[in-house]
Amino acid sequence: MIVVTYNSRNDIEASLEQLSTGEGIEVVVVDNASSDGTQVLLQDLHGRGLIDQLVLSPSNDGFAKAVNEGIRRSVGRDIFLLNPDAQIDGKGVESLRDAIRADSSIGIIAPLVESGPTVAVMAAGRQPTLWPLFTHFTGLARAFPRWKLMRGRHLFMRHHSRDRQDVEWVSGCALYVSERAVKEVGLLSERWFMYGEDIEFAHRVLKAGFRVVVTPEVKATHLIGSSVNKAGGRVSTMWAENTYDYYVREFGAGPVRRTIWRIIFSAGLVSRALLFRVRGLRKPELRGEYRGRAERFERFAWSVWRKGHDGV
Incomplete structure (x- = not known):
């Protein structure tokens, strides 16, 4: 489990407490030079046993670099990425672990991420090439949700959140990566400070012959964009x-x-x-x-x- 924090004092404790219901979950937290008291709180949570490994970075070098540092320090077999403003209980993480280990064809599996009633789309869909972008923004994807050809950049909660789906990307706010996929494709791209690394990583996983899956059997919540809006x-x-x-x-x-x-x-x-x-x-x-x-x-x-x- 890799969690990257930046000025996350208001979110991180609740997120980590949710994970305590699971077993065999190693929690690695990398803080990107927070200035709001997050680091003090993290040290307290570390002392309470909610964090197994804590890395306090002296500078904010971006999300992907922090994730990669966490992966290098982790001793776990698989990797689960979780945003500090996202929540999933430990049993949910166990379910994702069981699912990915039971099917070697899956490289990435993600929970169904719920962001409130005003968010109509899932944090998953097709790669941002011309046709999926066109069907999404013209409304064709919404008008013909069952036609795979018309599926766009995002899948819609109303139509696609009931069944397990093979997709081309899932959000990095909550995703589980198999040990085999990590060994095959390596770490996240550090080209971008934040955003872009999740869809690029998913694309590499697909090209390596693995599947990318989102499952409604496990749910997570995400306060979408809260830290970005503050920034x-x-x-x-x-x-x-x-x-x-x-x-x-x-x-x-x-x-x-x-x-x-x-x-x-x-x-x-x-x-x-x-x-x-x-x-x-x-x-x-x-x-x-x-x-x-x-x-x-x-x-x-x-x-x-x-x-x-x-x-x-």
Whole structure:
């Protein structure tokens, strides 16, 4: 079990206490130079036995580097990644462990991650190539959820959360990796400070001949984006920028495909921003909340067009 913390004082204790219900779970926590008292709390949790190995980094070098450091220090057979603002009980982790060890074809298995009633999509889906991006943002994926050809960047909770699914990526907020997959594909890519490393890792696992699976038999909760929203600034657009960078780099997209990708991505997000602004006009009591959501989508949309950001 690898957990990377950064200013996670309000989340980490509850997350680790949930894990204490399981057996045989080694907990390795790597802190990325928190400044909010997280490190003091972690030392206390370490003393209480909720953390097996604690690494207090003097600098914040990004999520993937911290995960890789945790993997190197772990003595466990498999690896389970968990965000500090995500929660899963120890029995759930045991179930994931049992499932992945019972089927050698599975390289990654993830729980069904629930992020509240306002989040309609799963933290899983298809790689961010042109067609899945197009079906997602045009609404085709939502209109024809049972057609595999139409499945988009994200699967929808309403239609795809009842059965175990083979997917092309799962979120790094909660994913279990088999020992064989780790040995075969190695560590996470450190190309990005944060975001992008989970879809790139899943793609390598698939190319190595393993399956990537999400199962509703085990559930986790995730306070999606809470730490990023607090951070603001450039970090708040890294998801969009790094997804574009990954697409260009991994799939060898030339100028034409880059432009088409940007248009689909930006148009889809701007349309969602406009929808929230209209909702704000209709519901004045929620205008501030809707405006905030609209502005966030707009930042994502324009960030992939930033000068000098060519994804290479």
